[in-house]
Amino acid sequence: TERDATSWSKRKLKEVLEGLVVEGEAGRCEIGDLKHVEGEASCNSRKGKLIFFYEWNLRLSWKGTVKESGEKHKGSLEIPNLSEENEVDDTEINVSKKKGEGDVLKDLMRTEGTTKVREALRDYLKALKTEFTLGMILPTKAPVGQELAMERKPSGSPVQDSVTPQSLEMVGVKIPTVRIHMREVFNSPADELYSIFTKKELVQKFSKCPAVIEAEKGGKLQMFEGCVSGEYTELVPSQRIVLKWRCRSWPDEHYATVALNFQDLVAQSELELECKGVPVSHEESTRQCWKKQYFEEIHILLQQSKDNME
Numbered sequence: 001t002e003r004d005a006t007s008w009s010k011r012k013l014k015e016v017l018e019g020l021v022v023e024g025e026a027g028r029c030e031i032g033d034l035k036h037v038e039g040e041a042s043c044n045s046r047k048g049k050l051i052f053f054y055e056w057n058l059r060l061s062w063k064g065t066v067k068e069s070g071e072k073h074k075g076s077l078e079i080p081n082l083s084e085e086n087e088v089d090d091t092e093i094n095v096s097k098k099k100g101e102g103d104v105l106k107d108l109m110r111t112e113g114t115t116k117v118r119e120a121l122r123d124y125l126k127a128l129k130t131e132f133t134l135g136m137i138l139p140t141k142a143p144v145g146q147e148l149a150m151e152r153k154p155s156g157s158p159v160q161d162s163v164t165p166q167s168l169e170m171v172g173v174k175i176p177t178v179r180i181h182m183r184e185v186f187n188s189p190a191d192e193l194y195s196i197f198t199k200k201e202l203v204q205k206f207s208k209c210p211a212v213i214e215a216e217k218g219g220k221l222q223m224f225e226g227c228v229s230g231e232y233t234e235l236v237p238s239q240r241i242v243l244k245w246r247c248r249s250w251p252d253e254h255y256a257t258v259a260l261n262f263q264d265l266v267a268q269s270e271l272e273l274e275c276k277g278v279p280v281s282h283e284e285s286t287r288q289c290w291k292k293q294y295f296e297e298i299h300i301l302l303q304q305s306k307d308n309m310e
Helices: 006-017 103-129 190-198 200-207 280-309
Strands: 002-004 021-024 027-046 049-066 072-083 094-097 169-171 175-186 220-223 228-236 240-247 256-264 269-279
Touching (some): 006 027, 021 103, 049 103, 072 103, 094 103, 190 256, 190 269, 200 280
Antiparallel strands (some): 002 027, 049 072, 072 094, 169 175, 175 269, 240 256, 256 269
16 A cells, blocks of 8 residues: 655644754754745555655755854755655755854754754654554455454464563454553643543644544544544543544554553643554554654643643
8 A cells, every 4th residue: 555645744844844943052042934845755565564765855944043142143054855765864954044144043954953853853764654644554464355343253373472471462354463551741730631631622632634523432533644543432430431443554454452440649640541442463562652643732722722722
């Protein structure tokens, strides 16, 4: 299968590059708009492996202030060939400045600035290989027509795997699965955290995508442009949510069972996540999905809410 990552990449490149601040003894610079973005990106699934293709020509504006004189200057930054053929550290980054004084700022952008830009480009590539691939449908070895449903009884002999036997269980037709257990403390009461998982407008705020949220028993769930879907099976307000939950890249019709338990602490709350039935080959990507796309984004949302109140 092949999936076009061009539109997603343009949004992600703007997100990671625009607004970067570069500070040094010479002064302070900030990267502005992504003025020019030309190229494409895609992800292919071949023989169970994901292969990435990307080629970008980027131009950004920057502006800065000289520390000693207070003079303001502007310039541009060009990345003529960001592609999978070159390491990020070897990717060419050209810095230019409009005529006049202020070469100290140009030097700052050439040194500290290019370092910051390279870090941002690595963030984009990391997201391309984790966040974006949640939507990839990986080929499975199961014959066509063979159902991979978690409701079916376990069959076959125990699978020998490097995963601890206690955490490995057979689901469906010989799909080895694992249980993921995570804890995270948030700066909010449990009822507020519960709402972030059950109210459509809050889910859309932290996920930055349209969502389907029917927070009632049997209600549907769809997030991250359809990359994650499921169904609510149990809801205890401010205390517990249980979901049938899956990533689009998992074998067809295979769902994990996700239990979210909320515990009030002093001025905070703890979220305990238990995810049973995760395909072994998707353990790390699923863990990263919860860590990066759920927990980290919810932390940002809560901090923004706190800042707005202050």
